[in-house]
Amino acid sequence: MILVTGGAGYIGAHVAVELMNRGDAVLILDNLCNSSRTTVQRIAKVVGREPGFIHADVRNRRALDNVFKEYPIEAVVHCAGLKAVGESVREPLRYFETNVSGSVTLCQAMADAGVFKLVFSSSATVYGDCAQMPIAETCPTGQPTNPYGQSKLMAEHVMRSMAASDGRWSVGLLRYFNPIGAHFSGQLGETPTQTPNNLLPYLLQVANRERDVLRIFGSDYPTPDGTGIRDYVHVMDLAEGHLRAMEFLREQTGVHIWNLGTGRGYSVLEVVSAFERVTGVTVPLAFEPRRPGDIARCWADPGKAAGQLGWTARHGLERMLQDAWRWQCLNFPRIEPREVVLRSIEQG
Template sequence: MILITGGAGYIGAHVALELMQQGDDVLILDNLCNSYRSTLDRIAALSGRRPGFIQGDVRNRGLLDTVFADYPIDAVVHCAGLKAVGESVREPLRYYDTNVGGTVTLCQAMAHAGVFNLLFSSSATVYGDCATMPIDETCATGQPTNPYGQSKLMAENVMQSMVCSDERWSVGLLRYFNPIGAHKSGLLGEAPTSTPNNLLPYLLQVASGQRAALSVFGRDYDTPDGTGVRDYIHVVDLAEGHVKALDALRTQRGVQIWNLGTGLGYSVLEVVRAFEKVSGVQVPLVFEGRRAGDIARCWANPEKALNELGWSARRSLDRMLADAWRWECHLHQEEATTLVS
């Protein structure tokens, strides 16, 4: 059985679905601070069976000890954590407590239970404002430009030290670039519980009429159109990368690091224009100053994951945006049906 912390969240839910569709038993631990219990119903509808679920916090050592004692867990995918760059600048202690403290507590509970296979949701932000593109795994992690990235790097350092002290561990550090999109069915996607901090969920809320305009933070970066450039990856491609990485961890020990990205960079304005073409909806824009903690450009060199895992991102930007828009429209249909009934 595989434990997924934060498994009711955007990325964790897609990972859970991919694992269940290949026959794995999954147990989700989530405190629902940025997710919904109804996500379990969506996973069940798509997979044909329901994942196990425990509502709780990864920082709760007593709860973790009970979970490992009660379930035959042999691997953990650690997705639980806070992830908004801007919010981390405003609330750094909260980010260190959750992202670093939660990781320490989880690893302690795993070691106590004799479970040593761990896959960690890290981030490309650990590379900081890297001078060279594309970014590969040999690039120095440097100084992340915001507390979110710092918390991810600190958690990585915790696990690196842990593995050095105990050869039983097999740890995979997955450095995500920018996950967007949704399941092709339109039944599973990103549903922020508060004001979105990332580009696409905010863009979708503007396109669906929930917000008046999309704020674009910074138009004077050293990029072709002045807006930030990122490597956007379909969330299902990302989830498939987790499945491949878990398979690899079962046959080796130590720490493995893999970038999960497409190797392509798109600016904010390129994403907006592509979305308008795919959806047929015009997106009003408001240009604002740069946001604290943001960098100009960031995209991956994903060759290591291809060579070692046999994984590569297969879905195009248009596919990412079309799937995300289908999910957003489905959500509105559900809400309308609920109101009518």
């Protein structure tokens, strides 16, 4: 059985689905601070059977000890954490407590239970404002530009140190770039419970007439159109990366690091233009000053994951946007005609 912390969240739910489709027994642990119990039911609808579910916080050592005592956990995929750059600048202590202390508590509970296989949801923000593009795993870390990235890097340091002191550990550090998209069924996707902090969920809400305008933070970056460039990766490709990492760790000990990205960057305006082309929906824009902690450009060199894991991102930007819009249309309908929009997506 595999424990997926944060398994009712955006990334964790897609990982859980792919693990279950492979035949693994999955137990989800989630405090539901930015997710819903309904997601577990949706996972069951997609897969045909329900995963186990524990409503608990990853920082709760007693709850974790009970989980490892009661269930035959063989490995952990650690997706629980806070993930918004802007929010981390406003609430740094909350990010350090959740992302760092939560990871320490989890690893302590795992070690005491004799479970030493761990896949960790890290982030490309650990590279900071890297001068080298594309970013390879050999690029230096240590200067993240925001508390979110700092908290992920601190958690990585914890895991590297524990593995260095105990050779039983097999740890995969997956440095995500920018996950977007949704499950192909339209049953699972990103559902922010508060104001979205990332581009695509905000864009979807504007396109869905839930918000008046897409606020673009920064139009004066040193990029071709002045807006930030990011490497967007389909969440289903990302989920597949976790499975490949888990397979690798079955045979290897130590700490292993992989970038999960496509190797190509798109600017904010390029994403908006592609979305309008895919959906036929016009997105009103408003330009605002840069946000603290943001950087101009960031995209991956995914060659190591291709070589060691046999993993490459298969879905392009338009497919990511189509799947995300399908999710929005099916689950949060506000504008018409929905049938035309969805039919155009299916045919596209």
